[in-house]
Amino acid sequence: MLFNSIGYLIFLPLTVAAYYALPGKWRWILLLAASYLFYAMWKVEYVLLLMAATAVSYYAALGMEAHTVKKRKKPWLWAALTVNLGMLFIFKYLGFFTGLISGLSDLTGLPGQIPYYAILLPVGISFYTFQTLGYVIDVYRGVTKPEKHAGIFALYVTFFPQLVAGPIERARNLMPQFRQEHAFDPAAFASGLRLILWGLFKKIVIADRIAMLVQPVYGQPEYFHGIQIAIALPLLIIQVYADFSGYTDIAIGSARLMGFRLSRNFNRPFSARSVADFWNRWHITLTTWLRDYVYFSLPSRFRGKTAAWRLNLNLIITFTLVGFWHGAQWNFLIFGLTHGIYMALANISKPMMEKFNRFSGLAAAPALLKALNQASTFLLVSATGFFFGQHSFSSTLTLLGNIADFSNTGIALRQMLQNNDFTLSLILIVFMLRFEALAGRPGWKEHFMQRPLPVRFAAYLAVLFFLLIFGIFTRQEFFYFQF
Amino acid sequence: MNRQKQFFRNTLIFLLLTLAVNAVLNAVYDRTMIYHRLNRNQDRQFEEYNDTLTFLMLGNSHDMINPAITGNSFNYASPGEVYTQTYYKLKYILEKTGKTPEYAVLSVDPANFSPKAENTLKFDGYWRKYVDYPALARETGDFDYYIKWFTGRFCAYIGNYKFIYMSVLFRDADFTQVKNGYRPPRDYRNFAEEPDRNALGLERATSYLAGYGNKPDKGPETYFRKILSLCHDYGITPVLVRMPLTDEYLMHARKLVDLDNLDRQIEEIAGEVSGNYILLDFREALSGRPELFFNADHVNPRGADIVSEKFRARMQAHINP
Numbered sequence: 116m117l118f119n120s121i122g123y124l125i126f127l128p129l130t131v132a133a134y135y136a137l138p139g140k141w142r143w144i145l146l147l148a149a150s151y152l153f154y155a156m157w158k159v160e161y162v163l164l165l166m167a168a169t170a171v172s173y174y175a176a177l178g179m180e181a182h183t184v185k186k187r188k189k190p191w192l193w194a195a196l197t198v199n200l201g202m203l204f205i206f207k208y209l210g211f212f213t214g215l216i217s218g219l220s221d222l223t224g225l226p227g228q229i230p231y232y233a234i235l236l237p238v239g240i241s242f243y244t245f246q247t248l249g250y251v252i253d254v255y256r257g258v259t260k261p262e263k264h265a266g267i268f269a270l271y272v273t274f275f276p277q278l279v280a281g282p283i284e285r286a287r288n289l290m291p292q293f294r295q296e297h298a299f300d301p302a303a304f305a306s307g308l309r310l311i312l313w314g315l316f317k318k319i320v321i322a323d324r325i326a327m328l329v330q331p332v333y334g335q336p337e338y339f340h341g342i343q344i345a346i347a348l349p350l351l352i353i354q355v356y357a358d359f360s361g362y363t364d365i366a367i368g369s370a371r372l373m374g375f376r377l378s379r380n381f382n383r384p385f386s387a388r389s390v391a392d393f394w395n396r397w398h399i400t401l402t403t404w405l406r407d408y409v410y411f412s413l414p415s416r417f418r419g420k421t422a423a424w425r426l427n428l429n430l431i432i433t434f435t436l437v438g439f440w441h442g443a444q445w446n447f448l449i450f451g452l453t454h455g456i457y458m459a460l461a462n463i464s465k466p467m468m469e470k471f472n473r474f475s476g477l478a479a480a481p482a483l484l485k486a487l488n489q490a491s492t493f494l495l496v497s498a499t500g501f502f503f504g505q506h507s508f509s510s511t512l513t514l515l516g517n518i519a520d521f522s523n524t525g526i527a528l529r530q531m532l533q534n535n536d537f538t539l540s541l542i543l544i545v546f547m548l549r550f551e552a553l554a555g556r557p558g559w560k561e562h563f564m565q566r567p568l569p570v571r572f573a574a575y576l577a578v579l580f581f582l583l584i585f586g587i588f589t590r591q592e593f594f595y596f597q598f
Numbered sequence: 599m600n601r602q603k604q605f606f607r608n609t610l611i612f613l614l615l616t617l618a619v620n621a622v623l624n625a626v627y628d629r630t631m632i633y634h635r636l637n638r639n640q641d642r643q644f645e646e647y648n649d650t651l652t653f654l655m656l657g658n659s660h661d662m663i664n665p666a667i668t669g670n671s672f673n674y675a676s677p678g679e680v681y682t683q684t685y686y687k688l689k690y691i692l693e694k695t696g697k698t699p700e701y702a703v704l705s706v707d708p709a710n711f712s713p714k715a716e717n718t719l720k721f722d723g724y725w726r727k728y729v730d731y732p733a734l735a736r737e738t739g740d741f742d743y744y745i746k747w748f749t750g751r752f753c754a755y756i757g758n759y760k761f762i763y764m765s766v767l768f769r770d771a772d773f774t775q776v777k778n779g780y781r782p783p784r785d786y787r788n789f790a791e792e793p794d795r796n797a798l799g800l801e802r803a804t805s806y807l808a809g810y811g812n813k814p815d816k817g818p819e820t821y822f823r824k825i826l827s828l829c830h831d832y833g834i835t836p837v838l839v840r841m842p843l844t845d846e847y848l849m850h851a852r853k854l855v856d857l858d859n860l861d862r863q864i865e866e867i868a869g870e871v872s873g874n875y876i877l878l879d880f881r882e883a884l885s886g887r888p889e890l891f892f893n894a895d896h897v898n899p900r901g902a903d904i905v906s907e908k909f910r911a912r913m914q915a916h917i918n919p
Contacts, residue, residue: 121745301605331804338800526794535763572612576619584623588757 116156118365119318126153130275131372139296143270146293146373153275154239161237164202169272171198172247176254176261176268188255195251203244206234211443239279241440243272245404250286252408259286267293276369280362282380282400289377297374307371312575314364316582321543322358323587324536325350333506336513341521342528344514348500349493353544355503356384359398383551388488390457393496394434401437409433427462431455441503446511450502457495539585620753627723627755632765634724637676640779641727647672647697647778653837653913654691654699655779656684656825660841660895661705662902665778668910672699673780680715681821686728688825692832701913702829706838706868707881708851708860709806709895711814711822722750738817782899789844789891789898799846802894807854814863822864826871836875837913838868842884842905847894878912880905 116122130149137145155162175195179188220226250271253259262268271290277283332339332347339347360381367377378400387393394402413429415421431452438451461468472478477487501511531537553559563571628634653671655663658679665671674687684704691697709715722731731747734740749756775782792798814822829836840861843851851857868875883905884890890901897905 299602301601305605334808335800335804338797523794526797530794530797535760568608572615575612576615579616580619580623583753583756584762585759586757 116153118362118369119315122156127369127372134373135299142296143266143293146275147266147270147273150270150273150275150278154273154278157238157279158235164206164237164240165243165273166269168199168202168243168247169269171195172251172272173262173265173268175251177263179251179254180261185255192251192255196248199244199248199251203240206237206240208443209234242281242283243278245283245401245440247272249283249404249408253286259290262286262290274370274375276366276375277377280359280366281398282363282366282378283404284378284400289375292375295374300374303371303374307368309575310364310368310371312368312578312582314361314366314368315586316578317357317361317364317547319586319588320582321540321547322354322361323589324543324585325354325357325540327587328534328537328540329354332514333504333510336506336510336517339514340517340523340527341519342524343531344518346531349497350540351500351503352493352497353385356381356397357544357547383548383555385493385548386489386552387492388485389461389492390454390495391461393492394437394454394458401440405433405437405440409436423462427459430458430462434458438502442505444505445508446502446504446506450499453499453502623755624723624753627758627762630765630769631721631723631754631758631761632768632771633677633721633761635771636773636776636781637721637724639773639776640674640676640781643776643779644672644674644691644695644697651697651699653701653703655703656688657703657705657710659783660707661703661839662783662841662897662905663703663780663839663909664782664902664906665780667903667906668913672778675779678720681710681818681825682734683725683729685821685824685828686725686730688828690728692828698832699834701837701876702825702834703837703839703909704825705841706822706864706877707840707843708810708814708855708857708864711818711860711864712806712810713815713817714806714809715815715818722746723754724750726750783897783902784892785898787892788889789893790889792888792893795844795846795888795894796849799844799848799894800850803847803850803854806895807851810855812856812859814860814867819867823867823871826868826875830872836868836872838864838875838877839909840877840879840881842880842882842890842897842901844888844891844894845885846888848882876913876916878909880908883908 116126126149130145133145134142151162151165154165172195175191178191178194182188250259254261262271267290270293271284271286274284274289329347329351332343333351336344363380367379370377380399382396382399384393384397387396410429410433413425413432415425415429417425432455434455435448435451437454438447438449441447441450469478472484477484501514563574650670651672653663653665653668655661655665655671655673655675656679657675659675659677661673661675663671663673665673674691676683679687688702722729726747731743731750735743755762789795789798826836828834848857865877868877884897884901887901890897890904892898892901
């Protein structure tokens with residue numbers, strides 16, 4: 116079920132009403148049934164997969180609890196890792212690897228032709244697999260106690276607001292909330308509604324409008340050159356932000372209607388001053404997951420000391436995994452690798468850059484330095500837009516080949532400016548970034564909430580009717596559903 | 599408890615305000631939307647039309663055949679119209695108005711049979727008069743038709759910012775030029791003067807034909823068949839026309855789809871349902887004449903008059919061989 120569908124418009128109020136109507140001890144049953152229904156509306160067979168991931172992680176955690184020695188816990192951990200990652204591999208990566216083996220066999224002439232497997236990717240598999248893996252690893256490490264209540268655990272894996280595209284929740288944050296009895300809180304409810312409205316605005320008005328401009332460039336790259344591609348790259352990154360952060364706002368808002376608090380997933384990423392800072396602000400629950408369970412697990416010492424080159428290598432490995440997590444394609448691998456290399460290079464060149472800033476006087480002008488850093492980070496991230504998305508690798512090569520051709524700049528710019536959706540998109544992007552910057556300031560929400568009721572109502576109505584008039588109502592899927 | 603009461607009271611006020619604003623916007627949109635006004639003006643002219651009805655032109659903005667040139671005709675084509683709408687409009691005409699044309703003229707470009715054609719069913723606020731949305735939902739199994747009926751009835755403005763913009767732009771539109779339903783095509787741009795005709799041809803061809811496949815889409819095909827059946831039941835001869843397209847559009851269209859193959863399949867469908875249809879192919883009649891087009895796939899008034907003249911001559915030859 117899509118958040119931006121009529122179905123969800125009916126499903127959510129009914130679920131929330133039933134949630135508050137039921138006594139606390141029965142609410143988990145309602146939420147679990149609603150969550151399975153939510154998932155089954157997409158593809159009922161794949162609910163079994165979700166149940167399998169739940170069962171394996173549940174029993175593995177209980178199995179670990181029976182032992183105090185880590186060595187004895189390990190088989191349970193490995194069993195859970197193998198099954199969960201195995202399912203992810205089969206459904207998400209098998210096609211990529213069979214294609215790779217066949218390609219290598221073609222290239223080398225060695226036998227190795229195997230049939231190409233392309234299985235329909237279960238929506239949200241990358242998200243719920245990481246959530247269950249995080250839980251199992253935490254239990255193994257002793258950070259989290261295993262959940263004995265199978266229903267509560269199943270709800271932790273399937274909780275519908277965050278099931279298909281996160282935020283990837285840690286057990287210690289979400290699981291205890293299922294045991295709390297949430298009384299109806301008008302302030303939290305209103306805040307949830309505001310988040311849903313803003314999320315829908317970002318998705319339907321901004322992201323889907325930008326998608327109309329960007330999709331043709333990635334879909335038929337042979338027809339686009341120079342300035343068109345140079346503009347499409349940052350637009351794609353902003354589209355993905357509006358889409359994914361819009362989804363996240365709806366998810367967090369939906370959960371908040373019932374008194375649940377989900378983790379923050381975005382923190383104004385375009386104000387980042389470095390690529391590392393960008394990843395501290397973009398898809399936060401994924402990057403912290405990989406930091407805690409991958410980056411910190413990689414060896415950092417060499418000859419008895421912490422080695423900078425090892426840390427940089429670990430960064431590159433971790434971010435290549437970030438790329439590969441997004442999709443089983445060369446494009447995503449290169450996307451992640453490039454971000455890893457950006458960060459490693461930034462670490463290596465840090466002393467040199469500091470010297471340069473002092474020498475050039477930039478260090479004495481912090482506002483200018485901040486602006487330059489933000490602009491350069493945005494450009495670096497935008498440049499990786501070549502590799503972000505489900506387009507083929509040959510399309511990427513075409514885009515890379517065509518971007519140097521600026522012969523049509525005048526005509527292309529004129530056509531873009533004649534396109535009302537392009538102009539409107541630019542205005543909306545500025546509005547979105549400015550509004551989020553304002554809303555992020557301390558005290559701003561309280562200041563707004565102290566305005567008279569008619570003023571607040573006028574603001575809500577303005578956003579709502581702007582959304583209704585300027586929204587693109589063709590029910591585009593959320594970008595991150597493909598992962 | 600007081601906080602909760604206050605919250606529910608405020609929520610109720612907000613909902614009522616939302617409904618009130620929605621009702622006002624819907625009413626204003628319904629009355630002032632340029633295509634609603636245009637189509638209703640056409641409806642009025644058709645009601646008042648009392649001459650012999652030899653040719654009834656149906657379809658969308660491509661079907662620019664001038665009744666002043668063809669004589670004894672009414673052009674009932676409307677912007678963005680798809681076969682589903684044409685079927686229901688023709689059904690309404692035949693069942694409710696008592697006016698039966700001798701020939702029903704309909705364009706049959708592969709673009710009319712594109713998978714995208716059925717999804718573009720729009721202007722639901724106006725089309726509620728003709729289209730049986732619940733029947734469509736039942737026949738196609740598509741729940742969206744109920745939503746279309748609902749939005750068309752209660753909040754037709756939703757997602758229609760482009761039409762609101764156009765309605766403001768053309769708020770003083772002069773409908774006196776519309777004669778026998780025919781609105782002379784747009785003439786404020788000339789395709790020959792466009793700096794990048796190739797890009798415009800691509801854009802239009804892609805918008806209709808990208809992701810097409812090698813068969814006419816089942817949705818438009820079903821209603822095309824129904825139109826022809828309706829013609830057959832009322833003894834009307836269908837005249838299927840391929841309207842002119844620019845060279846740039848055709849070049850890209852041929853890259854996207856196998857036009858000849860699709861044409862052949864469409865003819866086969868027409869042949870299966872109607873034994874006596876007439877096919878007029880003007881697709882390349884204005885080849886090399888970009889100055890006769892408004893954009894890549896629409897003729898301008900001069901282009902329309904040339905095609906109308908050709909249409910008249912061909913039909914005259916058919917009627918009086």
